[in-house]
Amino acid sequence: MAMHQTPPTIVEVAIPLPLDKSFHYLVPPSLLEQAQPGKRVLVPFGSRKLTGYLLAFAQTEDCTRLKEIIDVLDSDPLWTDGELEFFRWVACYYLSPLGEVIKTALPAGINPRSAKGSDQAVAGGSRIRREALYLPADGAMPDRALGAKAAQLLELLSTEGEFTATELRKRFGSCSPQLKRLMELGLVRREERELFRDPFRDETVQPDRPRQLNQHQQAALDSLLSRLDSREFSPFLLHGVTGSGKTEVYLQAISHTLALGMSALTLVPEISLTPQLVRRFRARFGDGIAILHSGLSDGERYDEWRRIRRGLVRIVIGARSAIFAPLERIGIIVVDEEHDSSFKQSDGLRYNARDLALVRGRMEGALVLLGSATPLITSQYAVEQGRLGLLTLPERVRGIPMPTVETVAMQGVKGTISARLLQALEETLASGEQSIIFLNRRGFATFLVCSECGQPLTCPNCSVTLTFHRGRGQSVCHYCDFAIPAPGICPGCGCPELKELGAGTERVEHELRELLPHARILRMDSDTTTGRGSHDRLLRRMNDGSADILIGTQMITKGHDFPSVTLVGVINAEASLHMPDFRSSERTFQLLCQVFGRAGRGDTPGRVILQALDPGHYAIQCAIDHDSAGFYRQELEFRREAGYPPFSFLASLALSGTCEEAVEQRAEAAARLLLNIKREQKLRTELLGPAPAPLYRLRGRFRRRILIKSASRSELRRLIVAWRDQRDSSSVREAMDIDPLDMS
């Protein structure tokens, strides 16, 4: 044994697999220089080779059993210490392995496309595009005169500095021999530069200047700015009615943040649906913006990510995944439409970006601004508790009044469209204006019922009724995509007559085409917007006036403005009220407020005709009265009585408390659930006998295990992980903070 052998270098590596620990590896001498926390490494794992994430150097322990890392995959670290701390928080709270979190946080396209089969690991560099760059260098002039073209080239480069190969080719035609000659002489040198694909390639915007704020906007901005200097975590709710000018407040707050030398992160629900917002940011801030959303190609996303990592941009706008943007010195995080459920990621690592904005903001000592016309109960509760500052914009910027709302009680009324609504549609049509019909249910009939035995068609997997899609000729489960040909016959008694009950958008379209044969009708729901660009196409037809009536689901409430809609009809306003989810009233209230916001043109208020079986329900009534405070009061009362949580665990803990506490609370909830599930299972067995099918099924687009495990074997922690994917019982969803709308 040598006396002074240098101790072997050991590193801690996270693996992106469902394992809740990290692993130690030895670093071979050849990789010592490159190995550094923040980089990806290729490691042997079992019989495979995997990409792992180098977390830290580790202390020597028994290293005889350790394997060596095979390769270091990056030349620069991909994350900072601060970001790693954030990843650890996320991993701890969502009970996800750290490796999975890091994988989620890094841009797609950085990982090798397939590590399987080939031993060759791609370092992600394959996607970086480069261009050649020619610069003047201080070589000596040659004795012999240069050619004319070469002299011109040299002249240009030395007076104006660098040029890319493409630019030179544009000016001089082919000139590579001359450049080669100049380089040999040392008069010109060549560099390679990374090229960033530009998602805005073909789009230009007119720059604009900050607008004059009204008194409410000014007051809100002043409160924000007074906290911005402190560099302390300061969370605010910006509650502004539709059209109250929230965006202008964001823009000016961000511009002050930049002036203080800090950066700004803005999260929006689904950025591809909100091009106006992006356009306004670009008009105000020019090119210093990176955008991150699902519509980008992997390459574009990777390029944007690298621009942020290098500090080339200080403003990031993106959908939920942008919460992981590698932005440093964050001064402000804006979450626009904070109530929107698309901030929730519903597969893989299930996180809520709205909640994580508070977590990251707290870590960075940033201002966090949650903006909405219809804030979450969670947020209002936090305001009441004094944990979240409140800023309000109670007036519309141009002073347009809110639309008038008429209600039609549908109790005992036949058909889906009332005489009142039909008349209003005819009037609007006659005056050449546009209408929107809102119904938060797609398909033709919500379910089919046997006219003999009264049995409804249900999904064999999900115990919900199957929705009849007439166009597709199928009955479909909106949970798992299970489908059977329809109408078909009753599976119970074989009776061939099935009644079509409950209306969806497809039926409304069908009926309207009969009632108003001359109207130009569009339908917008996830059935008609599957193709790329089909969404835009529908919106364009609405905006250029080549359609009269738009029928749609909640999709129409998001992002886009319809400038010339004067009438909004709401069919079955309580459609979303009876979902098995303790947030259904909240959803309904928010949805109706957003739909009402679609009515009105220019300075004239629009009108709304709302059909409901019981328009007196408080969620509906408060929406009609634009009474946010009233709804909040009643809803909180309702939840208190029903024993539901007024807020999510994470949201409360982000504002005060630790991650461990959050997990503990969840574990308690999981323990209660275990009892419920066991009870349910026992009951089912007593009533129906032992389950004929195995306890789990793999089916449909979700391909997820619906699995009930016994508790004897595994500890609580692993149970929770298994239950995250449990979609069978509404009680599970409640406690796990997952709701059914996220799953469809």
Add this chain to the structure above:
DNA sequence: GGAACAATCCCA
């Protein structure tokens, strides 16, 4: 997540 191993089931 997946390979390797252990337990269990089913049928002759």
Add this chain to the structure above:
DNA sequence: GGGATTGTTCCG
């Protein structure tokens, strides 16, 4: 008994 299927364990 043995092949197939299902469950469990462990990976540095």
